[in-house]
Amino acid sequence: MSAPAAEAARVDAGLAIRLEGVSLGYGPHAVLDDLNLDIAPGEILVIVGPSGSGKSTVLRAIAGLLTPRAGRVLAEGVPVTGPSPDRAMVFQDDALLPWRTVRRNVELPLRIRGVPKRERRTAAESWIARVGLAGCEDRLPRELSGGMRQRVQLARSLAGTPRAVLMDEPFGALDAQTRGEMQRLLLDVLRDTLATVVFVTHDVDEALLLADRVVVLGRGGIGCVLSVPDPRTPDIDRAGLRARIIEEL
Amino acid sequence: MSTPALDATLAPAAGAADAATPGTARARTTAGLRGWAVRLGSLAVVVALWQWLTATDARVGLRFDRLPSPTEVAAEFGRQLGTGVYYLDLAQSMIRILTGFALAAVAGIALGVLVARSRWIGDLLLPPIEVVRPIPAIALVPIAILVFPTDEQGIVFITFAAAFFPIMVSTRHAVRALPTLWEDAVRTMGGGRAHVLWNVVLPGTLPGVFGGLSVGMGVAWICVISAEMISGEFGVGYRTWHAYTVVDYPAVLVGMASIGVLGWVTSASIELLGRRLTRWLPRGEGSAR
Numbered sequence: 001m002s003a004p005a006a007e008a009a010r011v012d013a014g015l016a017i018r019l020e021g022v023s024l025g026y027g028p029h030a031v032l033d034d035l036n037l038d039i040a041p042g043e044i045l046v047i048v049g050p051s052g053s054g055k056s057t058v059l060r061a062i063a064g065l066l067t068p069r070a071g072r073v074l075a076e077g078v079p080v081t082g083p084s085p086d087r088a089m090v091f092q093d094d095a096l097l098p099w100r101t102v103r104r105n106v107e108l109p110l111r112i113r114g115v116p117k118r119e120r121r122t123a124a125e126s127w128i129a130r131v132g133l134a135g136c137e138d139r140l141p142r143e144l145s146g147g148m149r150q151r152v153q154l155a156r157s158l159a160g161t162p163r164a165v166l167m168d169e170p171f172g173a174l175d176a177q178t179r180g181e182m183q184r185l186l187l188d189v190l191r192d193t194l195a196t197v198v199f200v201t202h203d204v205d206e207a208l209l210l211a212d213r214v215v216v217l218g219r220g221g222i223g224c225v226l227s228v229p230d231p232r233t234p235d236i237d238r239a240g241l242r243a244r245i246i247e248e249l
Numbered sequence: 250m251s252t253p254a255l256d257a258t259l260a261p262a263a264g265a266a267d268a269a270t271p272g273t274a275r276a277r278t279t280a281g282l283r284g285w286a287v288r289l290g291s292l293a294v295v296v297a298l299w300q301w302l303t304a305t306d307a308r309v310g311l312r313f314d315r316l317p318s319p320t321e322v323a324a325e326f327g328r329q330l331g332t333g334v335y336y337l338d339l340a341q342s343m344i345r346i347l348t349g350f351a352l353a354a355v356a357g358i359a360l361g362v363l364v365a366r367s368r369w370i371g372d373l374l375l376p377p378i379e380v381v382r383p384i385p386a387i388a389l390v391p392i393a394i395l396v397f398p399t400d401e402q403g404i405v406f407i408t409f410a411a412a413f414f415p416i417m418v419s420t421r422h423a424v425r426a427l428p429t430l431w432e433d434a435v436r437t438m439g440g441g442r443a444h445v446l447w448n449v450v451l452p453g454t455l456p457g458v459f460g461g462l463s464v465g466m467g468v469a470w471i472c473v474i475s476a477e478m479i480s481g482e483f484g485v486g487y488r489t490w491h492a493y494t495v496v497d498y499p500a501v502l503v504g505m506a507s508i509g510v511l512g513w514v515t516s517a518s519i520e521l522l523g524r525r526l527t528r529w530l531p532r533g534e535g536s537a538r
Contacts, residue, residue, distance in 0.1 A: 088437060088438070091430060
């Protein structure tokens with residue numbers, strides 16, 4: 001595995017994602033119609049919207065778990081026809097396989113990709129340590145708290161070195177204090193990756209804390225797309241932007 | 250009857266609690282001992298009652314004068330333990346049930362998964378299965394005699410047919426009830442059908458599948474014994490029925506007890522294996538670790 005550095009950089013670089021006239025829904029009813037959105041490689045894009053606005057549905061379409069009723073989703077210019085390890089997903093809760101230990105959950109994407117045992121063990125251990133769970137490798141998900149389980153999910157999604165990470169309200173089920181910790185951990189971990197991040201939340205403050213750009217999704221589709229100046233810099237007053245988003249919701 | 254295994258898993262937990270709160274732990278041990286004393290005492294009372302009713306040839310509506318007493322049964326059991334035929338019968342019945350049950354487990358789980366995961370295969374295979382399902386396996390004996398060249402194969406077939414349906418049906422329900430979240434997670438890691446099957450469907454359905462295996466083992470015993478009574482030349486069922494036809498009632502009761510013990514051993518093994526394999530399930534505190 002001695003690929004030239006240039007190629008390695010290209011492979012690891014974030015994915016460009018594009019939604020072209022996408023219409024989404026389950027059964028006969030469309031949840032969202034004619035969505036158009038460009039997501040730049042490596043950016044952190046946060047989709048904010050009230051529950052029922054279809055923000056998770058958009059994420060499922062990007063993941064390839066849901067086929068659009070019309071239009072198309074493009075990843076690096078190629079139409080998405082199904083899930084791919086390039087686009088990892090972090091779910092709200094309970095997406096860990098309960099019969100696998102922490103270690104074996106984190107190893108799973110590597111195992112599916114056919115990474116040899118020794119390598120995937122090393123990679124899994126380093127990711128588990130990275131999310132602060134060293135020493136918990138052999139625990140089962142039911143022996144972990146909600147926050148710890150989401151740490152494992154984060155490690156699991158990143159262990160597969162995806163080019164995009166799709167996060168579906170990953171901290172929505174956590175208490176306020178744990179959520180704050182997880183947000184700091186996420187920023188810390190994402191600093192080292194070039195992956196594109198699409199993060200879905202209903203929490204405006206969470207959106208402003210993480211995002212390069214915020215997409216406000218209302219009942220009728222995309223309300224507006226706002227760039228966050230000096231993203232992820234602490235102690236910047238974002239009251240104006242916050243008011244703007246709440247107004248759009 | 251699975252309490253010994255449960256107590257064994259509880260023991261370390263009780264030991265750990267011992268250090269923290271010795272008083273409550275000791276109270277629990279005393280309660281446990283009392284529990285055992287009551288259980289053993291209950292059994293002893295039943296045996297004593299049986300002995301008294303048969304020894305006095307009681308006829309109180311029910312007639313106990315022809316029923317063998319526990320001492321007669323114990324003597325007969327001791328005699329049979331010294332014969333080779335007894336062990337041969339046990340082995341024969343065990344081979345029959347294990348063969349039929351193993352085939353039913355493999356076929357039941359495979360078909361249960363297939364018909365639940367693929368509408369096409371469901372449409373293709375479910376109609377004949379649903380038509381045969383309501384027929385009690387033991388009613389298939391004439392078919393088994395007609396179709397299979399040897400009695401042995403017929404008996405294994407009856408056992409298979411008995412165990413197959415509960416296993417297949419519980420597997421099918423377990424697969425249908427599986428949350429789609431785990432499958433979605435594996436698919437977004439790039440996992441295909443085989444990965445989903447191996448990493449999600451099979452482990453995720455194990456709790457339900459083991460429900461089916463337990464029920465399947467129970468009905469398999471009913472059917473293997475009945476089939477042996479009808480057409481066997483060896484086996485506990487055949488021996489028990491044979492003893493009845495020659496009016497050897499103590500031997501009938503020995504046969505019954507042997508069937509009971511074998512049934513309990515096989516069911517307990519399934520239960521134990523199921524617990525081992527589904528240790529990840531959220532359970533009540535205490536038995537967790």
